[in-house]
Amino acid sequence: MAGQVQRQTGVALWRQIADRIRQAISAGAYDETGMVPPETVLALQFGVNRHTVRSAIAALAQEGIVRAVQGRGTLIERKERLNFPITKRTRFTAGIGGQAREMRGLLLGHSEERADEEVARWLKLRPGAPVIRMETVRKADDRPVSCATTWFPADRFAGMPAAYEKTESITRAFAELGLSDYVRATTEVTAAHADAADLAALELTPGAIVLITKAMNTDLEGVPVQYAISRFSADRVQFTIEN
Amino acid sequence: MAGQVQRQTGVALWRQIADRIRQAISAGAYDETGMVPPETVLALQFGVNRHTVRSAIAALAQEGIVRAVQGRGTLIERKERLNFPITKRTRFTAGIGGQAREMRGLLLGHSEERADEEVARWLKLRPGAPVIRMETVRKADDRPVSCATTWFPADRFAGMPAAYEKTESITRAFAELGLSDYVRATTEVTAAHADAADLAALELTPGAIVLITKAMNTDLEGVPVQYAISRFSADRVQFTIEN
DNA sequence: TATAGTTGTCTATATCAATAGACATTTAAA
DNA sequence: TTTAAATGTCTATTGATATAGACAACTATA
Numbered sequence: 001m002a003g004q005v006q007r008q009t010g011v012a013l014w015r016q017i018a019d020r021i022r023q024a025i026s027a028g029a030y031d032e033t034g035m036v037p038p039e040t041v042l043a044l045q046f047g048v049n050r051h052t053v054r055s056a057i058a059a060l061a062q063e064g065i066v067r068a069v070q071g072r073g074t075l076i077e078r079k080e081r082l083n084f085p086i087t088k089r090t091r092f093t094a095g096i097g098g099q100a101r102e103m104r105g106l107l108l109g110h111s112e113e114r115a116d117e118e119v120a121r122w123l124k125l126r127p128g129a130p131v132i133r134m135e136t137v138r139k140a141d142d143r144p145v146s147c148a149t150t151w152f153p154a155d156r157f158a159g160m161p162a163a164y165e166k167t168e169s170i171t172r173a174f175a176e177l178g179l180s181d182y183v184r185a186t187t188e189v190t191a192a193h194a195d196a197a198d199l200a201a202l203e204l205t206p207g208a209i210v211l212i213t214k215a216m217n218t219d220l221e222g223v224p225v226q227y228a229i230s231r232f233s234a235d236r237v238q239f240t241i242e243n
Numbered sequence: 244m245a246g247q248v249q250r251q252t253g254v255a256l257w258r259q260i261a262d263r264i265r266q267a268i269s270a271g272a273y274d275e276t277g278m279v280p281p282e283t284v285l286a287l288q289f290g291v292n293r294h295t296v297r298s299a300i301a302a303l304a305q306e307g308i309v310r311a312v313q314g315r316g317t318l319i320e321r322k323e324r325l326n327f328p329i330t331k332r333t334r335f336t337a338g339i340g341g342q343a344r345e346m347r348g349l350l351l352g353h354s355e356e357r358a359d360e361e362v363a364r365w366l367k368l369r370p371g372a373p374v375i376r377m378e379t380v381r382k383a384d385d386r387p388v389s390c391a392t393t394w395f396p397a398d399r400f401a402g403m404p405a406a407y408e409k410t411e412s413i414t415r416a417f418a419e420l421g422l423s424d425y426v427r428a429t430t431e432v433t434a435a436h437a438d439a440a441d442l443a444a445l446e447l448t449p450g451a452i453v454l455i456t457k458a459m460n461t462d463l464e465g466v467p468v469q470y471a472i473s474r475f476s477a478d479r480v481q482f483t484i485e486n
Numbered sequence: 487t488a489t490a491g492t493t494g495t496c497t498a499t500a501t502c503a504a505t506a507g508a509c510a511t512t513t514a515a516a
Numbered sequence: 517t518t519t520a521a522a523t524g525t526c527t528a529t530t531g532a533t534a535t536a537g538a539c540a541a542c543t544a545t546a
Contacts, residue, residue, distance in 0.1 A: 006439070008502075009448050010261075010302070012533060015253025019436040038492060049535045054493085059253070070493040071543035083431075086484055187484040191434035191452045191477040193262065196249065205252070209452050211434050234434040241329055241430040241484050251532070255503060281522060292505045297523085313523040314513030 005046050014055035017046055021056060022065060022235060025079050036066055036074040063205055082140060084232070085240045090184040090215070091171050105168045108135040108147075108201070110161035112154055119151045122216050122227040130154035134161055137201050145237060147201040148230040157225070170226070182225055188214040191234065198231045209234035248289050257298035258448075260289055264299060265308060265478055268322050279309055279317040302448070325383060327475070328483045333427040333458070334414050348411045351378040351390075351444070353404035355397055362394045365459050365470040373397035377404055380444050388480060390444040391473040400468070413469070425468055431457040434477065441474045452477035 005016045021036060030036060039057070043050040057074055060066045068074045111133050120127040132152045137144050150170075152160050156177075163173035174182060194202065194210045202210070210231040217226040248259045264279060273279060282300065286293040300317055303309045311317045354376050363370040375395045380387050393413075395403050399420075406416035417425060437445065437453045445453070453474040460469040 006442070007534095010255035010258030010503085011448075012253035012255075012502095014533080016436075018253070020438070023435055023438075040492085051536085052534060055533085057493095068493060069543080070541065071491080073492060073543095189432055189454070189482040189484065191454050192266065193254075193259075193452070209434050209436065211432070237433075239432040241432065250504095253533090255532095257503075283522085294506085295504060298503085300523095311523060312513080313511065314521080316513095316522060 005048065012055075013046075013048055013052050014059065017042070017048070017053060017056035018059045020046075022060060022063075025065060025076055026235065028079075030076060034076050036076065038073060059205065082145060082237045083240055084237050086184070086187050086213075087241075088183050090187070103169075104139045104142075105164065105170065106137045106139065107161060107165045108137060110134040115151070119227055122214070123151060123153060123224045125153060125224075132157060132160050134164060136164070143236070144202045144233070146230050146232040147198060148228050150226060150228040152226055153224075174225070179219060179225060182217045182219050185216045185218045185222075185224070189239065194231065194233075202231070202233045204233055211237065211239065213239075248291065255298075256289075256291055256295050257302065260285070260291070260296060260299035261302045262478075263289075264303060265306075268308065268319055269478065271322075273319060277319050279319065281316060306448075325388060325480045326483055327480050329427070329430050329456075330484075331426050333430070346412075347382045347385075348407065348413065349380045349382065350404060350408045351380060353377040355401075358394070362470055365457075366394060366396060366467045368396060375400060375403050377407060379407070386479070387445045387476070389473050389475040390441060391471050393469060393471040395469055396467075417468070422462060422468060425460045425462050428459045428461045428465075428467070432482065437474065437476075445474070445476045447476055447478075454480065454482065456482075 005013050005020075007013065021042070024030065025036070036042070036057070037045070039050050039053045042053045042056075046053065057066060057068060061068055065076070065078055066074050067077050112130060113133055114128045115123065115125050115131045117127050119125075119131060120129060123129075123131065125131070130153075132154050134150045134152075135147070136150065137147045139145060157174075159177055160173060163176040164170065167173045167176060174180075190212045191209055192212060194204055194208045198210055199205070199208065202208075211234050213228075213230045213232070215228050215230070216224055217228075219225050248256050248263075250256065264285070267273065268279070279285070279300070280288070282293050282296045285296045285299075289296065300309060300311060304311055308319070308321050309317050310320050355373060356376055357371045358366065358368050358374045360370050362368075362374060363372060366372075366374065368374070373396075375397050377393045377395075378390070379393065380390045382388060400417075402420055403416060406419040407413065410416045410419060417423075433455045434452055435455060437447055437451045441453055442448070442451065445451075447453075454477050456471075456473045456475070458471050458473070459467055460471075461467050
């Protein structure tokens with residue numbers, strides 16, 4: 001994890017260092033001791049003052065990733081990265097499956113609106129067609145993993161928000177509405193800094209990274225049934241694509 | 244592109260704004276005029292002082308993305324986000340294909356070493372087996388798109404570095420070494436802040452995000468021939484997964 | 487019960503980031 | 517040739533970031 005931090009780039013040193021330590025923890029670099037190296041050692045490694053390292057560690061403690069104990073050191077509290085397979089049969093709940101005890105989808109809000117150009121294109125509707133929009137957060141063992149904006153054709157899935165709120169799962173909600181099976185047609189993946197809404201929904205701190213997927217599901221006849229823009233905390237998930 | 248910028252996060256406002264404008268340009272938000280909105284308008288949009296916007300634009304001008312002209316406005320010079328499909332037949336050169344005039348792979352360095360646990364697992368070798376490691380950068384029209392660390396079984400592909408340096412492509416290098424076809428077996432995707440080496444290789448600024456893929460290719464019998472960890476500039480690419 | 491090693495707190499100083507306002511300079515269009 | 521609209525430059529001030537040093541407080545262990 002050597003490599004120097006860079007100055008005068010608009011990114012504070014303490015944030016660069018926090019990001020590097022977070023990544024090192026994820027990669028298992030400190031698994032032997034379960035602790036982050038002493039502040040003086042890190043300061044030397046990164047070529048900065050000890051106080052700068054302290055700012056970085058304070059940020060990580062704020063995220064709940066480490067806990068500093070006076071006299072002992074800085075203990076690693078949490079270290080999670082869920083694997084999320086993307087396949088023809090991608091389902092959030094089943095996908096995370098055995099990796100967490102409890103999976104829940106929470107409905108933050110919903111509305112009926114007219115499809116804009118992007119949504120219409122993905123759902124193969126005409127622009128202005130009525131669609132149901134839902135804002136959701138998905139949690140694994142009560143830790144938010146992703147939040148999503150999802151659109152459904154309104155004529156076919158008017159009862160979606162209620163069904164989702166009841167079942168806490170898209171798959172089960174589809175089943176309630178008479179769609180027993182569906183397949184993932186396309187997924188686009190990008191990454192960006194989380195915006196304010198995502199930070200709040202995913203309980204992240206500014207500067208955090210989100211993996212963004214834009215995905216379209218179809219029924220077995222190939223008719224689009226759902227278009228979703230999901231934001232995943234990059235620290236907590238990885239995607240796997242099996243071909 | 245509304246949404247406010249965030250203060251006291253360790254990421255300077257001018258950098259947040261630069262990132263947002265870069266992304267808006269990529270998304271085609273200013274395609275009608277070919278210009279970025281006036282500084283005073285942006286300052287109002289983001290809720291910051293005009294000087295802060297000027298810092299952001301100066302950074303983008305430094306990257307060669309925009310060019311400010313006194314009296315006229317700020318012109319968009321370049322606007323790239325390459326789409327990179329991930330399929331069974333994923334090939335970097337062909338994948339980016341029609342989206343750039345010229346595709347090149349550059350060999351930064353290589354060595355023969357013993358497989359560590361991770362590499363051995365992916366290549367289905369025993370730990371300690373000899374492998375060839377290559378560090379490469381891939382460029383589209385001379386702009387770096389990704390950098391990669393790649394491992395090959397040493398017994399089978401000893402001539403890989405030389406072949407890659409000559410052909411500037413993994414596919415063509417494999418062909419030279421007698422492997423005419425191969426398929427993508429698995430791809431893992433994550434995102435993280437770029438580390439110092441990636442920043443240099445990809446000509447990015449600190450705080451930039453990289454999409455990271457870990458991918459394994461096999462020959463047509465299913466024998467692993469290549470394991471690669473690639474880092475893509477998140478500002479310059481997106482992935483598409485077709486199922 | 488010392489002692490080494492660690493985190494916590496305090497003061498002080500220098501540099502970067504951001505705001506504020508005024509005015510110059512250039513361009514394009516009226 | 518004006519004029520409006522845009523970028524360029526300058527000065528000044530405030531708050532965040534980073535460094536520096538000293539010492540307190542706590543933990544584990546010899």
